[in-house]
Amino acid sequence: MSFIVFIQDGRQGLLPRIFLFSLISGVGHVCYTSVYNYRQQLILKSKNVQQYSPLASNSPAKEILNNDKKESNDRKELNDKKELNDKKELNDKKETKDKKMMDGLLNWLATKKWTGIKKISEEEYKQIKQARAEAKAMRLEDSSTTYENSNNRS
Numbered sequence: 001m002s003f004i005v006f007i008q009d010g011r012q013g014l015l016p017r018i019f020l021f022s023l024i025s026g027v028g029h030v031c032y033t034s035v036y037n038y039r040q041q042l043i044l045k046s047k048n049v050q051q052y053s054p055l056a057s058n059s060p061a062k063e064i065l066n067n068d069k070k071e072s073n074d075r076k077e078l079n080d081k082k083e084l085n086d087k088k089e090l091n092d093k094k095e096t097k098d099k100k101m102m103d104g105l106l107n108w109l110a111t112k113k114w115t116g117i118k119k120i121s122e123e124e125y126k127q128i129k130q131a132r133a134e135a136k137a138m139r140l141e142d143s144s145t146t147y148e149n150s151n152n153r154s
Contacts, residue, residue, distance in 0.1 A: 110119040
């Protein structure tokens with residue numbers, strides 16, 4: 001009961017609440033990180049990958065750093081190009097997936113009578129487009145004649 005009063009202290013309990021939240025969050029983060037690192041260790045052991053500390057003198061990291069820098073730059077450029085291509089492929093796949101999903105959604109809505117959406121053919125679409133273009137041209141003609149008439153009155 002005193003714990004609940006400790007939390008509900010109003011302005012005076014603000015700092016204790018912040019401290020308690022930080023403490024719980026920090027402990028949760030440490031636990032999560034420990035479990036994650038332990039899981040990684042188990043995976044590496046199951047694959048028989050030898051682990052080196054970052055500061056070990058015979059670690060592969062130091063050997064790589066001591067190799068020719070040009071080779072490492074070339075590898076880095078190749079990796080960057082590969083990553084860029086992979087990102088492009090993912091974006092293309094995502095766009096086509098989104099388009100397919102949208103087409104599927106529109107087709108589904110077209111089958112429902114309550115939506116008011118009607119599926120039209122290419123010919124109907126072209127006719128509607130042409131009719132709108134003609135209507136726009138007529139409005140432009142009307143507005144230009146109205147403008148000329150207003151200038152003539154002045």
